[in-house]
Amino acid sequence: MAHTIPSAPPSSPLALHGLSVEGVNQCVHCGLCLSYCPTFSELGTEMDSPRGRIFLIKSLAEGRIGLTDPTVEHLSLCLDCRACETACPSGVPYGQLIEAAKAEIERQRPGGLGRRAFRWLNFGLLLGHRRVLAAAAAGLRFYQASGLQSLVRRTGLTRLLPGTLSAWEALLPPMPSAAERAPLPALTPAEGPRRARVAMLTGCVQAVVFGAHNRATARILARNGCDVLAPVAQECCGALNAHGGDHARAIAMAKRTIETFEVTGADAVIVNTSGCGAHMKAFGTLLAGEPGWGERATRFARTVQDVAEFLAREPLRGPLHAVPMTVTYHDPCHVVHGQKIRRQPRELLAQIPELRVVDLPESDWCCGSAGIYNLTQPEMADRLLRRKVRNVEATGAQAVVTANPGCILQIQAGLRAQGRDLPVLHLVEILDRAYRPASASDEAGAAAPAARTR
Ligand code: SF4
Ligand code: SF4
Secondary structure, eight states: OOOOOOOOOTTSOOEETTEEOGGGGGOOOOOTTGGGOHHHHHHOOGGGSHHHHHHHHHHHHTTSSOOOHHHHHHHHTOOOOOHHHHHOTTOOOHHHHHHHHHHHHHHHOOOOHHHHHHHIIIIIIITTOHHHHHHHHHHHHHHHHTSHHHHHHHTTGGGGSOTTHHHHHHHOOOOOOHHHHSOOOSEEOOOSSOOEEEEEOOOSHHHHHOHHHHHHHHHHHHHTTEEEEOOTTOOOOSHHHHHTTOHHHHHHHHHHHHHHHHTTTOSEEEEOSHHHHHHHHTHHHHTTTSTTTHHHHHHHHHTEEEHHHHHTTSOOOSOBOOOOEEEEEOOOHHHHTTSOOOHHHHHHHHTSTTEEEEOOTTTTSOOSOTTTHHHHSHHHHHHHHHHHHHHHHHHTOSEEEESOHHHHHHHHHHHHHTTOOOOEEEHHHHHHHHTSOOOTTOTTOOOSOOOBOO
16 A cells, blocks of 8 residues: 655654644653553563654654554554653653644545544544434433343344444443433532532533433532533533544534633533543643634633542542442543642542542553543453453452543453452542442442541
8 A cells, every 4th residue: 555655844843734743852762651651561562662652753744754554553552541741751742742643644544434434423423413422322222221232242243243333332331311311400509618610521421421420520519619510512522533533623622612611701620531631631732723722722721620630629528428448549541641630539539438548559550441442452452451450359449449431431341351340430429429328229338427527
């Protein structure tokens, strides 16, 4: 196959797909990031390390190499987990570089009709329109509740599904009922002395699959003195599009998100999904080249806060009930590396009476979920998932706590595959549990409450 080799005069700023990759020049090739890179750790090959990929990105931008199959493979194997960014002493903005490279891959190598149709279905239709996503969720709920899913799985019909659809099917979480998928009220009023007026990103997939997390988030924020707005006009923020190289749509979605939240005049925009939070905090960079949007996007990005980051600024307001169990915490990549939030979730957990938190080895090591990576790179995703599950098992914890829906689904699937029936909870679920007296229906089996008042 012939590939176009882009030519760039040596003096022009380095860019791919119009996105700056000047950051490659900050790399001093020290190799300090190598041992933090999951794919390098698994494969041991330089081109599957951050340093190797930076070399490939620089060479591509300078027009010294083209997008050959091996180059595409090395770049596509990158999880975009950004562990290398945390480790790098030179401040290489690796996340920006790999997103530019992935956008360039999509431009030059869009694939056949089937792949393009699949991407349009996901990135254009489902993520781009909340109503279509809601209709798809209702259809999936019927597929599961009617018994059709178990029939299809029992008879092995899923093997006949084209492309990655069978992998999608295997990862389908149980779809909640229509009542549970209902949107949040436009306003959840603050309880007690008022601390802030915040607006919540309720997400796209998050809203239809994990609406319970959104409701728990709103309740906790209200208990901590926040008026919680949930703008009805909000759509997907475009994080998955940007992550998957769908740059043009990611830009349009970012603009729409800014417009929707700006009019609320809220003190902060609260996000409970790690990829969305990290993405929205980078809107300034994403829209830097869009006339009239650069400064506006940077201003907006400063108001975005992860829910743990926001809550940990003050002690949690009580009373908090006991949750007598042992848990371990998995750091989602785009919380710990993308937003540098490590201490805050642990500080919040430490405030729950009788909750014991044990350290998870390699807690900030990617679980293999990484957006849609577990579908596009199932083999590597599976290797990383097995590693994560081994680490979880070593802790002896009764539940895993994390802060991202993708990680929850992935770790749950890995534990299930090992015959382990361990709950994987979002941080807000366990905080919400601490705000309620324990009941017989509590999944975590919390014992009689012992309230603590702050
Ligand atoms: S983003 Fe993650 S997988 Fe990609 S090079 Fe960096 S550490 Fe490795
Ligand atoms: S990315 Fe950073 S840590 Fe890795 S080789 Fe380059 S300078 Fe060193």
